[in-house]
Amino acid sequence: xxxxxxxxxxxxxxxxxxxxxxxxxxxxxxxxxxxxxxxxxxxxxxxxxxxxxxxxxxxxxxxxxxxxxxxxxxxxxxxxxxxxxxxxxxxxxxxxxxxxxxxxxxxxxxxxxxxxxxxxxxxxxxxxxxxxxxxxxxxxxxxxxxxxxxxxxxxxxxxxxxxxxxxxxxxxxxxxxxxxxxxxxxxxxxxxxxxxxxxxxxxxxxxxxxxxxxxxxxxxxxxxxxxxxxxxxxxxxxxxxxxxxxxxxxxxxxxxxxxxxxxxxxxxxxxxxxxxxxxxxxxxxxxxxxxxxxxxxxxxxxxxxxxxxxxxxxxxxxxxxxxxxxxxxxxxxxxxxxxxxxxxxxxxxxxxxxxxxxxxxxxxxxxxxxxxxxxxxxxxxxxxxxxxxxxxxxxxxxxxxxxxxxxxxxxxxxxxxxxxxxxxxx
Ligand code: IMP
Numbered sequence: 175x176x177x178x179x180x181x182x183x184x185x186x187x188x189x190x191x192x193x194x195x196x197x198x199x200x201x202x203x204x205x206x207x208x209x210x211x212x213x214x215x216x217x218x219x220x221x222x223x224x225x226x227x228x229x230x231x232x233x234x235x236x237x238x239x240x241x242x243x244x245x246x247x248x249x250x251x252x253x254x255x256x257x258x259x260x261x262x263x264x265x266x267x268x269x270x271x272x273x274x275x276x277x278x279x280x281x282x283x284x285x286x287x288x289x290x291x292x293x294x295x296x297x298x299x300x301x302x303x304x305x306x307x308x309x310x311x312x313x314x315x316x317x318x319x320x321x322x323x324x325x326x327x328x329x330x331x332x333x334x335x336x337x338x339x340x341x342x343x344x345x346x347x348x349x350x351x352x353x354x355x356x357x358x359x360x361x362x363x364x365x366x367x368x369x370x371x372x373x374x375x376x377x378x379x380x381x382x383x384x385x386x387x388x389x390x391x392x393x394x395x396x397x398x399x400x401x402x403x404x405x406x407x408x409x410x411x412x413x414x415x416x417x418x419x420x421x422x423x424x425x426x427x428x429x430x431x432x433x434x435x436x437x438x439x440x441x442x443x444x445x446x447x448x449x450x451x452x453x454x455x456x457x458x459x460x461x462x463x464x465x466x467x468x469x470x471x472x473x474x475x476x477x478x479x480x481x482x483x484x485x486x487x488x489x490x491x492x493x494x495x496x497x498x499x500x501x502x503x504x505x506x507x508x509x510x511x512x513x514x515x516x517x518x519x520x521x522x523x524x525x526x527x528x529x530x531x532x533x534x535x536x537x538x539x540x541x542x543x544x545x546x547x548x549x550x551x552x553x554x555x556x557x558x559x560x561x562x563x564x565x566x567x568x569x570x571x572x573x574x575x576x577x578x579x580x581x582x583x584x585x586x587x588x589x590x591x592x593x594x595x596x597x598x599x600x
Contacts, residue, residue, distance in 0.1 A: 175199070176382070177431045178415045179498070180392030182488035184442040186468075186475065187435040188500030190214025190230035191586055193391045195594050196433075197231030201386040203238055204378060205229045206421030207411040208393035209245035209276055209306070211299040213469025217589040223258065224469055226301075227251045229391045232258065237381065238265055239374045242272035243411065243421020245306040247281075248321060248363035262370075269367060270374040271319035274310045276302040277356055279334060279347050286341045296407055297444030299470045307410040309334060318371055321364025328357045375423025382428065390418045390429070396488040397442075404529050407446025415492040433583070434494035436485060438505040438570070441475040443468045447534035450478035450514045464504040479541065480513045482577050487527050489580055496583035496598065499571065503587035506547035506567055513570075515577065516540040544570050552593050560585070560595050 179196065181187040194216045197203055205227075214230040216223045225232065227246060232238045240246060246269070255261055280302030287304065288295045298304060309315035314333050320326045331353055335342060346352045381388060392413055397403045399413040411417070419426045439460060442448050452460060457477050460466070466475035488494070505511060517524040518538040528534035547564040560568070563585075571582050583598040 175387040175431070176390075176429045177388070177433060178390040178392065178418055178429055179433045179435060180413065180415055180492060181395030182434040182436050182485055182492065182494070182497075183395045183440050183481075184397045184448075185212070185393075185395040186441050186443070186466075187395060187437045188498075188586055189391065189393075189435045190216050190225065191500065191589060191594075192433070192435050192498045192584060193230040193389060194218075194233060195584070195586070195591050196389060197234040199387060200231065200389040201236050202378065202381050202388040203229040203231030203235040204241055204374075204388060204390045204418075204422050204424075205239070205393060206241040206243045206390055206418045207413055208409060209303055210247050210250055210301040211303045211409060211470060212393035215469055215589065217591075222589075226254060226470060228254050228258070231389060231391060232261065232265065235389070236265060237377075237386075238267050239378060239422070240269045240273060241374055241418075241422035242270040243417065244270070244273045245276050245303055245310070245411075246273050246318060247276040247302065248318070248360065248367055252363060252366055267370050268372050268374050268377055269318055269370045271317065271371045272373070273318045274306050275316040275318060275321065275360065276306045277316065277331070277360060279331070279338075279342070279353075279356060280305040280309070282345050282347065283338060283341055286345075294406060295445065297473075299443075299468070301470065304410045312337070316360070318367070321360055322368055322371075324357060324361045327360050327364075328354075331357055378422060378424050382424070388424075390422060390424070392417070396491060397484065402491055404446050407444065431496065432492055432494050433496050433498055434489060434492055434580075435498045435500060436480075436574075437500050438502045439464070439480055440478045441466050443471065443473050443475050447528060447531050448476055448478055449484075449517065449528060449534050449537055449539060450481045451476055452478045456508070456510075460504075460508060463507050464501055480574070482513060482515050482574070483517055483524075483527050485578055489578060494580055497574070497578070497580050498584035498586065499574070499582045500586040502567060502571070502585055503550040503593075506564070507549055508546055511544040511546050511570070512541040513544065513573070514539050515542050542573070544573075550587055552587065558587070558593070558595055560597055563595075
């Protein structure tokens with residue numbers, strides 16, 4: 175079985191929990207985009223892990239791959255690997271030699287670029303993601319395999335500095351000694367990570383030929399995709415299912431199942447259009463109920479109602495087979511529950527979803543309301559059946575399925591693995 179799990183909204187849909195839940199059915203788990211901007215919370219035997227670079231399935235899969243499409247802060251990765259007891263003795267960790275390296279200089283550039291954008295600032299996670307992808311496409315980037323050679327690191331750091339001197343001249347990196355410190359620190363990370371570096375596309379393909387089951391784990395979400403999201407309020411990588419072909423070197427045609435993760439409402443961190451956004455007391459209530467604060471930055475997330483037109487677009491782009499619906503328990507506790515079913519402008523339905531701030535202003539959104547279902551209490555073992563859900567919660571799920579034409583295969587109602595309803599078994 176070859177599966178891809180990815181977010182259909184603005185990230186933070188709960189992909190970490192879903193991938194972790196599924197990961198004991200898979201031998202290999204692969205990440206193919208983004209870097210430390212992602213934040214995946216996984217709860218295992220009462221212990222909470224916050225992964226930024228490691229795939230969420232790392233606790234249970236036997237092989238874990240960080241694909242070439244990722245941008246990796248090697249020092250942060252070492253810390254994350256050390257935070258999981260016995261990770262490398264019980265799990266084969268493979269890092270693509272071709273993944274690009276995020277350095278402290280890229281993080282500084284991220285903040286500098288944000289300042290310069292002014293009104294167009296994105297609200298990035300300041301993890302150096304954009305500037306690292308800029309260097310990748312400018313062909314000045316440092317790749318993971320470069321970390322094994324101090325001279326190559328130095329050459330590339332100096333080139334990056336010369337090309338970005340104007341932005342960096344009033345930072346510590348204008349000092350050659352500080353840049354040399356970065357070179358040395360990167361080289362030391364290379365010494366630690368060297369044993370994990372491989373051409374990971376070969377490993378993935380060999381596992382496929384052996385018949386291993388593989389799960390590809392997307393980071394961020396469809397509406398943050400650099401091409402199909404709400405540009406410029408997007409991340410710097412492609413976040414669609416098809417991006418795994420480029421970000422992991424595995425042919426998308428061989429994928430059997432595309433699972434789209436959908437939060438029962440919508441959240442977004444950072445700036446940009448958000449047609450169904452809530453404000454005031456209702457937003458505060460939902461944010462608190464769902465603990466909607468960024469895993470990477472701690473920022474309060476913007477929240478709003480489920481947006482079906484947006485989901486239809488995401489389902490089409492990703493060719494979604496099954497939906498994993500998360501946080502149904504959170505939404506049920508709101509005093510009122512609405513779902514956006516259509517966008518209208520000047521009395522006419524829109525045939526596309528708004529992609530820019532100007533396209534999303536002056537919209538007339540149509541909503542359908544649902545009876546709140548209150549708190550959902552799983553039985554003592556945390557296990558629930560779909561039939562035991564309150565009727566109005568089931569109405570909500572079945573309405574979504576009917577409108578989207580896609581089955582809701584998993585329903586997640588809390589952080590622990592046990593609070594998950596698996597409807598794919600039937
Ligand atoms: P960047 O990826 O750090 O450059 O940030 C670009 C935009 O994507 C900002 O609005 C971020 O808040 C958002 N973003 C990036 N990664 C994630 C994520 O994993 N979850 C939610 N939002 C994200």
